[in-house]
Amino acid sequence: MIQFIPSNEGVSILFNQELIIKHHHSHPSFYVGNGNDHIESYRGNYKIDDYIESRIPLESYKIDDHKITFYHHEIELILLFKEIDGRLIVQLQSNQVFNRFWMRLYATPEEKVYGCGEQASYFNLRHRNYPLWTSEPGVGRDKNSLTTFYADLNDKAGGDYYTTYYPEPTFVSTRKYWIHLDTFAYADFNFKNDSFHELHLWEIPNQIILSIKPTYLELITDLTDYTKRPPKLPDFLTDGMILGVQGGLEQVLKYLKQAQNAGVKVSGLWCQDWAGHNYTSFGKRLYWNWVLNEKVYPNLKEEIRKLDQQNVAFLTYICPFLLENETLFNEAAQNNYLAFNKEGFIYKVDFGEFDCGIVDLTNPDAYNWYKNIIKTNIIDLGIKGWMADFGEYLPVDCILHNGKDAKLMHNEWPVLWAKCNYEAVQESNKLGEIFYFMRAGAHGSQHYATSLWAGDQSVNWETHDGIASVIPSALSTGIIGNPFTHSDIGGYTSLYGNIRTKELFERWCEMNVFTSYMRTHEGNRPSTNFQFYNDDDTLALMARMTNIRVDLKPYIISLIQEATQLGYSVQRPIFIHYESCSQAYDIQYAYMFGSEMLVQPIVQPYQNVQEVYLPDDEWVHLWTGDIYTGNQSIIVKAPIGFPPVFYRKLGKYRSLFEEITKKYKL
Numbered sequence: 001m002i003q004f005i006p007s008n009e010g011v012s013i014l015f016n017q018e019l020i021i022k023h024h025h026s027h028p029s030f031y032v033g034n035g036n037d038h039i040e041s042y043r044g045n046y047k048i049d050d051y052i053e054s055r056i057p058l059e060s061y062k063i064d065d066h067k068i069t070f071y072h073h074e075i076e077l078i079l080l081f082k083e084i085d086g087r088l089i090v091q092l093q094s095n096q097v098f099n100r101f102w103m104r105l106y107a108t109p110e111e112k113v114y115g116c117g118e119q120a121s122y123f124n125l126r127h128r129n130y131p132l133w134t135s136e137p138g139v140g141r142d143k144n145s146l147t148t149f150y151a152d153l154n155d156k157a158g159g160d161y162y163t164t165y166y167p168e169p170t171f172v173s174t175r176k177y178w179i180h181l182d183t184f185a186y187a188d189f190n191f192k193n194d195s196f197h198e199l200h201l202w203e204i205p206n207q208i209i210l211s212i213k214p215t216y217l218e219l220i221t222d223l224t225d226y227t228k229r230p231p232k233l234p235d236f237l238t239d240g241m242i243l244g245v246q247g248g249l250e251q252v253l254k255y256l257k258q259a260q261n262a263g264v265k266v267s268g269l270w271c272q273d274w275a276g277h278n279y280t281s282f283g284k285r286l287y288w289n290w291v292l293n294e295k296v297y298p299n300l301k302e303e304i305r306k307l308d309q310q311n312v313a314f315l316t317y318i319c320p321f322l323l324e325n326e327t328l329f330n331e332a333a334q335n336n337y338l339a340f341n342k343e344g345f346i347y348k349v350d351f352g353e354f355d356c357g358i359v360d361l362t363n364p365d366a367y368n369w370y371k372n373i374i375k376t377n378i379i380d381l382g383i384k385g386w387m388a389d390f391g392e393y394l395p396v397d398c399i400l401h402n403g404k405d406a407k408l409m410h411n412e413w414p415v416l417w418a419k420c421n422y423e424a425v426q427e428s429n430k431l432g433e434i435f436y437f438m439r440a441g442a443h444g445s446q447h448y449a450t451s452l453w454a455g456d457q458s459v460n461w462e463t464h465d466g467i468a469s470v471i472p473s474a475l476s477t478g479i480i481g482n483p484f485t486h487s488d489i490g491g492y493t494s495l496y497g498n499i500r501t502k503e504l505f506e507r508w509c510e511m512n513v514f515t516s517y518m519r520t521h522e523g524n525r526p527s528t529n530f531q532f533y534n535d536d537d538t539l540a541l542m543a544r545m546t547n548i549r550v551d552l553k554p555y556i557i558s559l560i561q562e563a564t565q566l567g568y569s570v571q572r573p574i575f576i577h578y579e580s581c582s583q584a585y586d587i588q589y590a591y592m593f594g595s596e597m598l599v600q601p602i603v604q605p606y607q608n609v610q611e612v613y614l615p616d617d618e619w620v621h622l623w624t625g626d627i628y629t630g631n632q633s634i635i636v637k638a639p640i641g642f643p644p645v646f647y648r649k650l651g652k653y654r655s656l657f658e659e660i661t662k663k664y665k666l
Contacts, residue, residue: 001015001016001083001088002014002015002066002081002083002088003015003017004063004068006063009024009025009026010022010023010024010025010061011023011061011063011068013068013081015083015088015210015212016212018175018177018212019106020088020105020106020210021103021104021105021106022106022195022196023061023070025059025060026059027104028057028058028059028070028104029070029103029104029105029196030058030070030077030101030102030103030104031055031056031057031058031101031102031103032055032056032058032075032077032094032096032098032100032101032102032204033052033053033054033055033056033098033100033101033102034052034053034054034098034099034100035050035051035052035053035099035100035202036050036051036053037049037050037051037186037202037407038050038051039396039407041395041396042155042156042157043136043155043156043157043350043351043352044135044136044390044392044393045135045136045138045155045156045157045159046133046135047156048131048133048186052100054100055100055102056072056075057072058070058071058072058075058077059072060072066080066081066082067079067080067081068081074095074096075094075095075096076094076095076096077092077093077094077204078092078093078094078095079091079092080092080093085225086211086222087209087210087211087222087226088208088209088210088211089207089208089209090207090208090209090210091206091207092204092205092206092207092208093204094204098204099202099203100200100201100202101200101201101202101203101204101205102198102199102200102201103198103199103208104196104197104198104199105179105196105197105198105199106195106196107191107193107194107195107196107197108175108194108195109194109195110174111126111173111174111175112124112125112126112173112174112585112586113125113126113171113172113173113174113191113197114171114172114475114476114479114573115168115170115171115172115178115476115479115480116130116132116167116168116169116170116171116189116476116480117132117164117166117167117168117170117441117442117476117477117480118164118165118166118167118441118452118454118473118476118477119162119164119472119473119476120137120141120164120454120464120465120469120470120472120473120476121141121142121161121162121463121464121469121472122161122472122588123472123475123476123573123588124585124586124588125171125189125191126191127191127192128161128162128191128192129162129188129189129190129191129192130162130167130188130189130190130191131162131167131186131187131188132167132168132169132186132187132188132189132411133167133186133187133410133411134164134165134166134167134391134392134410134411134413134414134440134441134442135163135164135165135392136157136159136163136165136392137159137163137164137165137455137456137465138151138157138158138159138160138163138465139151139155139157139158139159139458139465139493139495139496140158140159140458140462140464140465141158141159141160141161141163141464141465141469142161142462142463142464142465143158143160145462145464146496147458147460147462147465147495147496147498148465150495150496151495151496159465161464165391165392165414165439165440165441165455166414166439166440166441166442166445166452166477167187167411167442168180168441168442168443168445168480169181169183169187169189169199169201169205169443170223170443170480171189171480172216172219172220172223172479172480174585175212176212176213176214176215176216176219177210177211177212177213177219178210178211178219178222178223178480179208179209179210180208180209180210180226180443181199181201181205181208182205182206182207182208182209182443183201183203183205183206184408184409184410184411184412184442184443185201185202185203185205185408185411186201186202186407186410186411187199187200187201187202188200202407202408203408209226211223211226215579216575216576216579217566217568217576217577220479220481220566220567220568220569220576221566221567221568223480223481223567224446224481224566224567225567227443227444227446227447227480227481228446228447229446229447229481229483229563229564229565229567230446230447230448230449230450230451230482230483230484230563230564231431231432231435231450231564232432232560232561232563232564233432233435233450233451233484233516233517233560234313234384234385234432234433234434234435235557236267236268236311236313236384237267237268237435237516237517238267238517238549238550238553238556238557238560239265239267239311239550239553240264240265240266240267240268240518240546240549240550241264241265241266241267241268241489241512241517241518241519241520241542241545241546241549242266242267242268242269242270242313242315242517242518242519242520243255243256243259243266243268243269243270243519243520244270244272244488244489244519244520244521244522245269245270245271245520245522245533246271246272246273246277246284246522246526247273248273248296248297249296249297249298249299249300249303252269252271253303255269255533256269256312258533258539259532259533259539259542262536262539262540262542262543263539263540263543263547264539264542264543264546265543265546265547265549265550266312266546267311267312267313268312268313268314268315268384268385268519269307269312269313269314269315270315270316270385270387270519271297271314271315271316272286272316272317272387273286273287273293273296273317274292274293274296274297274300274316274317275287275288275289275290275291275292275293275317276289276293276295276296277296278323278354280352280353280354281352281353282352282353282495282524283494283523283524283525283526284522284524284525284526285352285354285524286317287323288319288321288322288323288326288351288354288356289322289323289326289327289328289329290318290319290322290328290373290377290378291327291328291377292377292381300314300381301381301382304381304382304383305382308382313384313385314381314382314383314384315383315384315385315386315387316378316383316385316386316387317386317387317389318374318378318386318387318388318389319388319389319390320358320359320361320370320390320391320417320420321349321351321356321357321358321359321390321393322338322356322357322359323354323355323356324348324354324355324356324357328373329356329357332357332359332366332369333346333357335365335366335369336363336366337359337360337363337365337366337369337370338357338358338359338360338366339357339358339359339360339395339398339399339400339401339406340398340399341397341398341399342397342399344399347395347398347399349393349395358393358394358395358398360400360401361413361416361417361420362400362401362402362404362409362416363400363401363402366401367416367420370420371420371423371424371427372424374420374421374424375424375427375428379424379425379428379430379434383434384433384434384435385434385435385436385437386436386437387436387437387438387453388417388418388421388436388437388438388449389438389439390440391413391414391417391418391438391439391440391441392413392414392439392440394406394409394410394413396410411442412442413440413442414438414440414441414442414445415441415442415443415444415445415448417438417440418438418441418444418445418448418449419444419448421436421438421448421450422447422448422449422450425450431450435450435451436449436450436451437449437450437451437452437453437486438451438452438453439452439453439454439455439456441477441482445482446480446481446482449482450484451484451485451486451516451517452477452482452484452485452486453485453486453487453488453519454469454470454473454474454485454486454487454488455492456488456491456492456493456524457469457470457487457488457491457492457493458491458492458493458494458495458498459490459491459492459493459494459498459499459500459504459523459529460491460498460500460504461504461603461604461605465493466491466504466603467491467504467507467508467511467601467603468589468603468604470487471571471588471589471590471591471601471603472588472589473485473487474487474515474569474571474591475569475571475572475573475588475591477569478569478570478571478572478573479569479572479573479576481567482569483516483563483564483567483568483569483570484516484517484560484563484569484570485515485516485569485570485571486512486515486516486517486518486519487508487512487515488508488519488520488521488523489505489508489509489512489518489519489520489521490504490505490508490509490520490521490523490529490530491504491508491521491523492521492523492524493523493524494523494524494525494528494529495524499528499529499530500523500529500530501530501605502530502535502537502538503605503606503640504530504605505530505532505538506538506541506640506641507601507602507603507640507643509538509541509542509545510541510545510601510602510640510641510642510643511599511601511602511643513545513546513548513549513552513643514571514593514597514599514601514643514645515570515571515593516570516571518545518546518549520532541640541641544641544664545641548660548664551656551659551660551663552656552660554653554656555594555596555597555653555656556570558594558653559593559594562594568594570593570594571591571592571593572591572592572593572594572595573585573587573591573592574587574590574591574592574598574613574615575587576592577592577595577615578615578616578617580616581615581616581631583613583615584613584615587613589601589603590612590613593645595648595651596647596648596651596652596653596657597622597645597646597647597648597657598612598614598615598619598645598646598647599643599644599645600612600643600644601643601644602638602643602644607638608637608638608639609635609636609637609638610635610636610638610644611633611634611635612633612634612635612636612644612646613632613633614628614629614630614631614632614633614634614646615630615631616630616631617630617648617649618630618648618649618650619646619647619648619649620646620647620648620649620654620657620661621636621645621646622645622646622647622657622660622661623642623645623661623664623665623666624661624665624666625658625661625665627649628646637666639666642666
């Protein structure tokens with residue numbers, strides 16, 4: 001399965017008869033060197049400069065059985081090739097210490113690649129480079145937009161097309177392989193060259209893993225066999241929508257009753273302000289001391305029991321940062337559970353007009369303490385889910401208990417945070433019943449994050465940071481093994497004149513019917529943005545869409561089972577099921593909802609018709625019952641409440657979809 005083919009010019013390395021590395025003496029496949037970096041951070045945004053001191057081409061090589069040594073004079077990089085479980089495993093070792101590493105992976109001009117964590121601007125990554133560093137993704141994320149201009153000007157927070165909460169050195173190629181570089185160091189994957197992909201790391205990776213399969217579905221199953229898969233989502237998520245509301249117990253129960261009276265199927269209340277409120281210039285924030293505020297939510301444990309009798313779950317919020325001089329901060333400080341600065345004092349992170357300490361998850365005692373905080377303060381109350389926020393903020397200059405450089409721990413931090421939550425649920429024997437959702441991630445999130453959400457999109461229609469961006473986000477994380485993701489209905493960030501409209505909220509609501517689950521959010525400035533509880537028409541739309549969601553329950557449950565058993569994401573690229581449809585490989589604003597439904601949400605304002613590409617199959621329009629032959633683009637009407645959705649005419653769930661057409665016909 002592993003072949004080395006030497007020639008006068010160099011050596012070619014093949015796996016399963018596929019060319020992986022094409023090394024030429026004048027165009028080496030491996031380089032090592034050293035660099036000096038400078039990283040500036042400001043509230044989760046990072047400016048990274050790297051001065052390369054040396055980049056040494058390893059142009060010579062020697063082969064010894066399943067080992068190749070690439071070298072330049074005395075410098076050697078040893079690659080040991082193994083085949084384990086049908087995958088290529090390459091272990092790397094250098095005879096000298098270097099902090100920069102480059103490798104060139106063979107590529108073809110027509111090849112496309114996907115993944116590298118969550119990418120919100122572009123699904124196909126070819127012809128661009130992608131720095132891989134967990135951070136705030138930015139507000140606007142488009143250097144040509146006014147939103148990004150003002151965000152950069154005021155807060156250094158505009159972001160770019162590649163900035164992401166969830167970076168990962170893993171991608172899938174249309175040559176039907178997946179590859180993972182075993183590292184959490186800063187990386188920059190460059191896909192611009194026609195004949196190779198250049199993968200740059202700030203360390204020599206421990207190993208490289210590559211697998212080739214005949215189909216994309218087999219490829220994803222194999223990848224998720226390697227990463228491990230998350231537990232199934234709780235059943236209540238298929239019974240309606242989660243209302244993201246706040247304001248205290250009395251107020252959120254009023255919102256619940258209002259929605260239920262309007263016919264909305266409500267499966268949960270997400271009340272992130274369970275610990276209280278903190279008001280800043282950014283907007284309404286939370287009080288970052290993760291203890292129940294009895295004044296805001298009195299007698300909550302008993303109220304949760306009452307909600308359970310209505311089949312309404314109660315959900316909340318936590319993050320690994322603790323508000324300075326509050327009870328949890330003080331307890332952690334007393335026990336040396338917080339990360340330190342270089343002067344030996346507690347490291348304090350500015351979150352925008354308030355400072356917090358960092359729970360040092362590399363300290364086993366701190367890790368177990370915080371895991372028990374989740375159990376005691378959240379799970380023991382009967383809470384069924386929470387947002388596990390802020391995994392991307394580890395400062396690169398803090399001092400950690402494990403002695404590792406925080407710069408090298410930075411990308412790993414979201415996985416430690418996910419694992420802490422996972423073990424809290426697992427040790428409570430609640431996997432599959434309780435879940436949490438995260439925005440930050442890295443390799444390992446596939447197993448430890450029970451689900452993702454797309455983060456803090458702007459409350460507008462901007463391509464790189466508005467409603468459209470959550471679709472490539474779902475597709476990119478899904479293709480590397482994260483099957484469950486969703487987004488805030490209506491978006492979150494309202495800054496620089498961006499105000500959420502009724503139309504945006506309603507389009508987002510109808511789209512989220514066809515995602516892992518539905519959850520609203522009031523946003524960072526609730527009083528100035530559109531809210532569903534102020535509009536009877538929107539409540540009626542929510543009733544319609546949640547009823548459709550419940551009618552789809554048998555199909556959605558089958559998708560959840562596929563995800564946990566086979567690794568298939570709930571939202572999938574069209575080409576996963578239609579490999580021969582060449583057009584499908586560049587579609588990033590439409591997706592398969594499982595194998596039998598195709599969805600192309602409306603992501604532009606004032607749009608009531610949509611052009612949709614249907615792959616080669618027989619398709620039925622969900623809202624009219626009209627039948628279309630695929631391998632063509634069609635135009636359909638798409639008024640609010642009727643997003644472009646089609647199902648396979650000969651699919652297993654045809655009768656279920658036909659009943660939905662009868663009930664909700666356009």
